[in-house]
Amino acid sequence: MTEMISTSVLNAENASREPELKRDYDSLGERLSGRGIDIDAIKNKVAAYGVAVPSWGVGTGGTRFARFPGPGEPRNIFDKLEDCGVIQQLTRATPTVSLHIPWDKVADLRALKEKATSLGLGFDAMNSNTFSDAPGQAHSYKFGSLSHTDAATRRQAVEHNLDCIEIGKALGSKALTVWIGDGSNFPGQSSFTRAFERYLDSMKAVYAALPDDWRVFTEHKMYEPAFYSTVVQDWGTNYLIAQELGPKAFCLVDLGHHAPNVNIEMIVARLIQFRKLGGFHFNDSKYGDDDLDTGSIDPYRLFLVFNELVDAETRAAEGFKPAHMLDQSHNVTDPIESLMTSAMEVSRAYAQALLVDRRALEAYQQDNDALMASETLKAAFRTDVEPILAMARLESGGAIAPVATYRAGGYRARVASERPAVSGGGGGIV
Numbered sequence: 448m449t450e451m452i453s454t455s456v457l458n459a460e461n462a463s464r465e466p467e468l469k470r471d472y473d474s475l476g477e478r479l480s481g482r483g484i485d486i487d488a489i490k491n492k493v494a495a496y497g498v499a500v501p502s503w504g505v506g507t508g509g510t511r512f513a514r515f516p517g518p519g520e521p522r523n524i525f526d527k528l529e530d531c532g533v534i535q536q537l538t539r540a541t542p543t544v545s546l547h548i549p550w551d552k553v554a555d556l557r558a559l560k561e562k563a564t565s566l567g568l569g570f571d572a573m574n575s576n577t578f579s580d581a582p583g584q585a586h587s588y589k590f591g592s593l594s595h596t597d598a599a600t601r602r603q604a605v606e607h608n609l610d611c612i613e614i615g616k617a618l619g620s621k622a623l624t625v626w627i628g629d630g631s632n633f634p635g636q637s638s639f640t641r642a643f644e645r646y647l648d649s650m651k652a653v654y655a656a657l658p659d660d661w662r663v664f665t666e667h668k669m670y671e672p673a674f675y676s677t678v679v680q681d682w683g684t685n686y687l688i689a690q691e692l693g694p695k696a697f698c699l700v701d702l703g704h705h706a707p708n709v710n711i712e713m714i715v716a717r718l719i720q721f722r723k724l725g726g727f728h729f730n731d732s733k734y735g736d737d738d739l740d741t742g743s744i745d746p747y748r749l750f751l752v753f754n755e756l757v758d759a760e761t762r763a764a765e766g767f768k769p770a771h772m773l774d775q776s777h778n779v780t781d782p783i784e785s786l787m788t789s790a791m792e793v794s795r796a797y798a799q800a801l802l803v804d805r806r807a808l809e810a811y812q813q814d815n816d817a818l819m820a821s822e823t824l825k826a827a828f829r830t831d832v833e834p835i836l837a838m839a840r841l842e843s844g845g846a847i848a849p850v851a852t853y854r855a856g857g858y859r860a861r862v863a864s865e866r867p868a869v870s871g872g873g874g875g876i877v
């Protein structure tokens with residue numbers, strides 16, 4: 448396997464931190480044992496956990512005002528895979544990449560798959576793009592895609608999704624994620640009902656082309672780029688879509704795609720209960736679809752989402768198999784550092800949720816002991832699980848301290864010398 452950071456750097460960085468990690472791990476193990484928890488069992492679950500990296504996340508993002516590129520930006524999907532390889536090598540928490548078509552379209556799919564395999568990477572869900580116009584396409588998506596008033600434009604958008612499925616089949620993907628920007632900017636501009644009817648008709652054509660072992664995830668978002676109404680605006684509409692389409696259709700929850708203060712963990716619980724939770728786009732949000740680093744603003748909310756996921760996992764909820772993906776825009780940081788940190792934050796929330804004393808919680812709920820129920824969650828959230836995460840990484844061949852090891856490895860400076868600098872300008876990505 449191609450090592451992106453040299454083994455000698457990785458080993459030296461780990462050796463300098465290993466004695467302290469062992470002490471911390473043993474000490475935490477003793478304390479958890481007192482709570483009836485086996486630290487090794489938690490560590491093994493964390494080691495087996497993975498979240499997909501979005502291919503578009505390794506490039507520097509931006510806003511609609513500007514984009515400020517960093518050094519050594521990936522020029523194409525092969526460069527992006529190398530960056531993803533660094534993230535996986537050091538964190539051992541990101542074994543798959545989620546592609547975006549047409550951004551990642553290549554002529555030689557076999558070479559793409561071989562490149563990923565050489566880096567120890569597989570492919571998660573494919574993402575279609577009908578929210579912007581590809582060069583040379585016949586019909587514009589300015590006024591919509593799958594729900595467009597014009598049948599030829601809708602057909603083009605359907606065909607693009609079918610193309611994404613074909614590419615995914617060649618790469619070993621098993622899912623298609625569909626997010627559309629369709630909507631309206633003025634009251635009266637669009638018929639809510641007819642636009643949704645057209646969307647459902649289009650999605651039924653996409654659904655009909657899904658292989659038997661594939662799933663389709665529809666992703667809702669409250670607003671942007673349409674600012675008055677959006678066709679797939681919330682989880683209720685998303686659930687209706689999944690119901691209308693059939694058993695291979697599921698809802699995808701992007702943490703940033705809700706109104707402020709919405710109880711996302713409760714939406715997650717509802718979708719689990721009715722067997723329609725397809726997956727996540729993890730990120731964090733302060734005001735809107737900010738696409739900030741996961742866990743950077745509200746780590747407690749992320750923990751509460753994972754509390755629902757672990758609850759479902761613990762009771763083996765029927766049909767529970769969500770895909771976990773990151774979806775972020777890194778405007779002021781090195782994207783590799785942000786994605787490594789974010790993957791670790793997702794693992795951290797998972798580890799903390801595994802520590803929840805579920806029997807005690809259920810008893811407090813039954814007794815209507817609100818304060819102790821809350822404290823039971825807080826006791827898990829307040830536990831510093833870093834030694835568990837670091838030990839899981841170390842034993843899997845990763846880095847105890849991924850960001851420090853990445854910086855010591857000089858990867859960014861090396862690729863900056865190989866990849867020509869790109870100019871700024873342009874907007875960012877959604």
Ligand SMILES: [Mn+2]
Nearest residue numbers: 666701728774
């Ligand atoms: Mn998303």
